[in-house]
Amino acid sequence: MGDTVCNGTHSRKLLLSDPEAFDAKFEELVTELTERNLQDSGLADALNRLREILNYNVPGGKKNRGLSVIGSLRELLPPSQLTQDTLQQALMVGWCIEMLQAFFLMADDIMDASVTRRGQPCWYKRDGIGLDAINDSFLVESSIYRLLRKQCRDQPYYVHLLELFNETTFQTELGQALDLMTAPPDQIDLNRFTMERYKTIVKYKTAFYSFYLPVASAMYMAGINSDEEHNNAKHILLEMGEFFQIQDDFLDCYGDPAVTGKIGTDIQDNKCSWLVVKALEVMTPEQKSVLEACYGRKDESSVAKVKELYNALQMPTLYHTYEEESYQRLQKLIAQHAQNLPHSVFLNFAKKIYKRNK
Template structure:
């Protein structure tokens, strides 16, 4: 087992060096985020990610410099560094990089060094929020691995100290917001948005935990409405609305009243989009092959309150319902096969195909309520259709 104090890297980049890195590295590209993801080369995607990761190196040192400046002992500083390195930068980073993408779309041109840095800081605040959620969730679920390595709490000498580590990841968000945005007109908006989104996600987590505990299967608690609430509160707000709303505040879009409020309009599009994304994810867990999705689907054996089981429950005959009751959530390959057979019999694949087309048309219809020239006053940054189309294009008909 590993000692967390030895998990960190030694990359240190000061904020003052960021402009040099941006201007002189191969990462100085002409608005790469404005390109649809599907048209980007693998090399360009890697460069875009590397540029974003440079900013993490900067903010990590800011957090540690503040920590050391408070007179904290060396072993505590090493632990904090390990916590940050192990839990924050290892994911897909889609949520964080979406902030940068959205600011670029709203501005309509490449960002300055300072604009990029601030957008990326907001993106990393989302990744810190994600890390806070995941470290906590792994403890609650008694999970074993995360992102191809042991869950943080399962490392030697960590254990339930991981609970406090999760709190520190969350606290880092507010240190960074104060450091980089305290003097802006939208600082309080950022604080309120992060607090509200955190609370919404925790509400969704509560519903999920009491509806579908892994060690107690009760399909009577399941329903498509319960699934909808879990998806909206646990996923859609922080994964879809949060990145766009942060970018809107940074870009100077102010909340207004009535049907001219860009934030209400953005929410009305992004929450259904997030719901579509999660239903798609649930479907791929059942229907996608390991080669296709890069993992083995486990929703059935893990007693997940997924769209597939709730759809099956809505259409199952009494005999099929009995099969589901007897086999869902069991750590048994034969039981899993029986559940999948019922999924096929009730037509989960066909129902998903209908759902996907309907969701796409519905979301496109919402996007088209935004005026072609953008929503907002002349001379101001306007909310654009392209913000939402970029999300939808990445998701529609995805196979992994």
């Protein structure tokens, strides 16, 4: 009887769905990062600011990346090994990925001079923040490694996770550098927009941290350390990540803002998007002249002309053909590379992204 009373909180935790448990975990982690083990009371103001930064920037997205850690771990481990501690650690690692995403986005918004993010003003656009947001983004990044050290230091997978997060951060930053160099604002040069360049940017800037990182984290937590298994997973997940970004580019132009929650600006922003790269592959020299005159311009008539051009080139049809081919390719990759890994790890991801409209 006494045990039942003591374990009341544990029982409640077990009754929560993964998304509910994930949301509940965030508050606990913020408290851990901002209140525990304070050796210097003089830091109170800075730690209060950290709390505000984390609450504003980290939890507002769809949380697919973070939730994929616990989702993947459920597929990789038998239920008997999914102890409460293991599940709590998976929730924590999931939030570390969401923090990595927040760190990238806070910096990205400054570089892109963005105005809104997730339906609210970008952090640097808030009164009194400005370029101090650069240091704030560093604080979010550092918080990842404080959490990993506090909660995973004694685990056999600790060093694997450290190396994985470090390497993934470096790859994403290389992808961002390539993206910035390929489409500098006010320098319209469509000759830089090749499919090869586009795919490299996507692989490094998006696919590694959005797709490989969550699954690789769960694999290490499940004791799957072999390079061969990780390379096999990488093959499949990077293909998925590429499709995800191409889909995102398509929705930027053709999605319904009421559904997607954002108004697309890739044309105005001179983005090296799949649509412009694909259009360049199939258009006539005359059409290219129109594109060069209108792409990367802010005025509505230029944007409208680019969209007319896309429609004339039947970009929605080309995209839907690509989507079907990508899905078939993915099925083959899963059959080929996931011999020792449960296919459900990859199929669960695929279900979320193929045919999505936001």
